[in-house]
Amino acid sequence: MNNRSQISHGDKSRNTRLGRLRDLVPVTSAIVGIDLADAKQMVVVCDHDSRVLARKTFRVRAWDLGAALDWAGQKAATAGFAGVTVACEPTGHRWRILGQLAAERDMAFVCVQPLISAWARRGEDLTTDKTDEKDAVIIARLTAQLRCYVPEVVDETWGRLRHLGARRERLVVELTAQVQQMRDLLECVWPAALTAANYPFRSTTWAATMTVILDRDGGDFTRTKRLGLDRLENLVRKEVIRWGAEKPGLRITRNLFAALDDRAGVIAHRRGALERVEFLLADWLETRRRRLEVEQRMVAVLDGLELTELVTSIPGLSAIGAATILAETGDPHRFSSARALVKHAGLAPRERSSGTFVGRTKVTGQGRPGLRLAAWRGIWGTLRVNPVHAARYTHLTTRGHNRLKPTQAQAAVAAALLRQLHAVIVTGRSWDPDVATFGSRRRPVEVAA
Template sequence: MSHVRALTRGDRRRNERLTRLRSIVRREFAVVAVDLALAKQAAVVADHDSRVLGRRMFSGDAWVIDDILDWAGPVAAKAGFAGVVLGCEPTGHRWKPLLDRARARGVELVCVNPMLVHRGREEEDFTRDRSDFKDATIIAKRVAELRCYVPYVLEGHWCRLRHLGARRADQLVAAGSARQRLRDLLECAWPAVLSTASKPLDTLTWRVAMAVSTDPARIMAMGFDAFAAAVRDELPRWGGSRRNLRILRAIFDAARTPGGVATEQAAACERAAYALDDWHHALGQLADVEARMIEVLDTLELSTLVTTITGLSVVGAAAILAETGDPARFDCARTWVKHAGLCPRANESGNFHGITTVSRRGRPGLRTAAWRAIWGALTHNPVYTARYTHLTTRETNPLRPGQARTALAAALLRQLFVVVTRRVAWDPAVAAGTTKEVAPQAA
């Protein structure tokens, strides 16, 4: 006995996506596929059965796309095609010159996921051999099969926010690396100084004292009064105003018996000073870029809206939005969550039901930004706290703490999507699911 089922939401959206792609990759257009490289570009003209109509290697960077299109047009016309559509892998930033010049000439560009090209090498000739023309042929085949996508073009303030977000990510890595390097060096050369405060690297007085000197011998030679005065003079440069004399006395006492590896102490302490300078510089750059990101959100009139989500900072929201640009380009909030790789991945067939995990496919930077944001929101948002408690303590299928935070990160993205796209404030009653819809009365 069969059961007729209507099309699901996924079916309809898939059909809409394929319709949009077919309006670009038209059957009367040949496919021009380019395998991008630094100094040479392999171009292939193919029909929709992936039969190669022409191939040519072009010397130069990606800006030779004009020469490629000048060559591909007559080849496609000779085979009876009315025009061409361009396809490539999104290699670094090299695809952007192709998009810029192609649209200036009225030619559409689509991109193919590199994973599909990698998997297509073996199905092409049963080998994993790779070459420029082979990759270009596979790209053309994927475009003809509509296994491609239209690249998103960043413009205006969203473009600036994207680049500022990339800069912030770089500075976070630099700051974290310098901080860990400082700890590693002091553990080797002067371990006693790391016991002078409960969290020394998070204590401003301790960091300023290390900025005065990371050499215990020099601190002892200065004497405590001169050392404390030097810390007082250095404090404003780090944004502080008051010293903790108890910590300073503990550092001075630790300088008497520094411990550590004696043969490397002088050199390692000198390098620790460089690590501290790198850390301080990265923190300054981080504060500057975060201020610029807040400025962009102010221009977009989003700062007040995103902070209606209790526990979400402006910087946290800006970091999320910087990963994808305007979320309105996505069909719905679920699509945005799927783009982050936070959607559930089913593992079932027939009567078999495996363990459900998140897909982890999509944009890892967006997933990381949402994960970081939910940690702060959990502390200050009673709705998220109650949801976290429910997920981890329910009788049926309780989640582990990491799983619950992942589920809440996906919920945060869905709610932020509504706040940004609809320009409405976050409603804790709606987020908690305590509102009741009132059915309209019959006339």
């Protein structure tokens, strides 16, 4: 720290955050702690010393908590407070409903992380009791200590992108599971089919040929052998269009036709297993179609936000890759800095030092796992074509005795990608390799005459 006041950037950011929270949790307002559940809501009204002023159980759904907030406001006014601050844990969808009801009544609204509540519950006493009554008081006490946060205000567009991103992630998981099942089944009963193409599950010709063979034979290859290679190729030419290609690579079709005579595998299970593969191929095709539809909608949302050109200015980052990341982050403008976004993803380094001891630095691993995964997937393309990211990765994995393992270097590059994505969106400027490398534009070196 070189500044005269000895206040670091972290101190300034923390002070700013605490100032925003103090505006929402002023000492002139009572704190309403609510433990949300399905049909039972525990509401307590507390002062800033965690003294309970009123307590009541409302056996209603979250949508009917308006009466509870009105009751809490009356109790706070009776105790001499000018207003109330509503606090809860982000439980399912209920906290969003509560936030909406609080906003309709001009009440401040904050959330308390469940993990912090769990730690506070352990420090409450040695019984480790967990009841709705105690949890509501703990929520209010943590709010009074400003150990809370301001929940993200999601508008319609960013909210839609988040839901589409969640839908796409589920479809990606389904696709991965279907491929793994098909691979396991074929390795057992017909391993020769997997060697017909270098990357069978990336080949539309392989998938189309397998669909034709299994749809005709159901595990008995006699009919396809009688059909002959020429007629099989004609059927594959029609089927491959359904898989999204214009024409097949017939070398793969010929390899699969030759593999019909291969007897390797558990023959007794072949017919039933291949029938399952036939079903999985149909499911795989449909899941691929649904994923493509969702991706098109995500890119359309990105176009509507006028961000597509900006985010794709980062070499190697596709529009869908950026949309997947932004579906997890929300609007990057809500983060005070690029480092805050990296910390939100759990990719920030965790410092461990005390006195003369310096521990091993690792990433925190906290935050949103989905965002870490999206950033990790995003660098698969940038490491190949982005010169800045490739150079950074090479430097981290080859520097002296302190070089990183490949996975550690990839995590560092993923964090850099998030910082750069934040920068191009917040500033509205396209990606610049000089800024990405040095943090600013290099000035041209003046050569003396």
